[in-house]
Amino acid sequence: MRLQDKYKELRNTPIALLATNFYNFETLEGVLQAAVQCKSPIILQLTRSSIEYMGLPMAFQMARTAINHHGVKAWIHLDHGDSYELVAQCLDEGFDSVMIDASEKPFFENISVTQKVVALARKYDACVEAELGYVAKLGQSTEKEGFTMPEEASRFVDETGVDALAVAIGTSHGFYKKEPRLDLERLSNIREVTNAALVLHGGSGVPHATLREAIGRGICKINLATEIKNIFMKTLKAKLENESEIDLRKVFPVAIDAVTMLVAEKLKVVNNK
Numbered sequence: 001m002r003l004q005d006k007y008k009e010l011r012n013t014p015i016a017l018l019a020t021n022f023y024n025f026e027t028l029e030g031v032l033q034a035a036v037q038c039k040s041p042i043i044l045q046l047t048r049s050s051i052e053y054m055g056l057p058m059a060f061q062m063a064r065t066a067i068n069h070h071g072v073k074a075w076i077h078l079d080h081g082d083s084y085e086l087v088a089q090c091l092d093e094g095f096d097s098v099m100i101d102a103s104e105k106p107f108f109e110n111i112s113v114t115q116k117v118v119a120l121a122r123k124y125d126a127c128v129e130a131e132l133g134y135v136a137k138l139g140q141s142t143e144k145e146g147f148t149m150p151e152e153a154s155r156f157v158d159e160t161g162v163d164a165l166a167v168a169i170g171t172s173h174g175f176y177k178k179e180p181r182l183d184l185e186r187l188s189n190i191r192e193v194t195n196a197a198l199v200l201h202g203g204s205g206v207p208h209a210t211l212r213e214a215i216g217r218g219i220c221k222i223n224l225a226t227e228i229k230n231i232f233m234k235t236l237k238a239k240l241e242n243e244s245e246i247d248l249r250k251v252f253p254v255a256i257d258a259v260t261m262l263v264a265e266k267l268k269v270v271n272n273k
């Protein structure tokens with residue numbers, strides 16, 4: 001099933017898809033084992049940094065092979081594609097879905113680059129996500145507010161034809177210094193005036209009850225990255241502290257399992273269990 005069709009199926013249900021970033025074989029394995037355990041579909045995401053780290057064919061083929069090996073329903077998605085060229089490379093490689101993030105550009109520039117990406121993606125039958133509003137990236141101010149405006153969202157989706165739209169309603173990337181307060185009223189208003197699947201970036205550290213509420217109000221995809229990196233590295237560090245083992249195959253599994261437990265918890269939330 002195409003991701004864009006899955007989104008349509010999820011509309012008006014209390015269920016969303018979890019989109020998890022992976023960085024290497026171990027995090028990929030941890031995430032997919034959770035999907036197997038929970039018998040849940042999942043989205044695997046790659047950012048430009050991860051693609052540069054592993055190399056595009058390696059990152060993509062490893063994910064595709066792992067999906068087939070585990071027999072889970074999963075889609076491979078480009079997270080925060082920052083240029084038309086990167087998007088084109090990923091579509092050529094075989095990605096199911098791409099995000100073009102021109103959210104920091106002026107409204108009309110965001111529309112025009114997104115239109116170009118949608119036109120290209122249609123040739124590959126791939127799904128497109130765009131972003132409207134300011135969701136602070138790592139290192140950016142979380143104080144600045146640039147919430148998505150419903151009337152702009154409606155116009156943006158109409159003019160671009162995107163399948164999915166990342167909205168700014170109070171989340172940010174990285175860890176939160178204090179508990180995030182989401183503008184759920186705004187989310188409902190956006191949902192009312194647009195048909196695109198709504199996406200919540202910055203899912204790490206958002207209380208589960210808030211995630212459930214957001215899904216109830218129309219969020220179809222929740223992104224999770226920071227918590228995965230954090231649990232993997234913390235578990236690994238703790239393991240290495242009193243460890244003289246040099247066989248890395250005996251060291252990594254504990255960190256892989258920690259990722260699996262984390263993602264399984266989140267999968268319960270998005271699947272309304």
Ligand SMILES: [Zn+2]
Nearest residue numbers: 173201202223
């Ligand atoms: Zn994001």
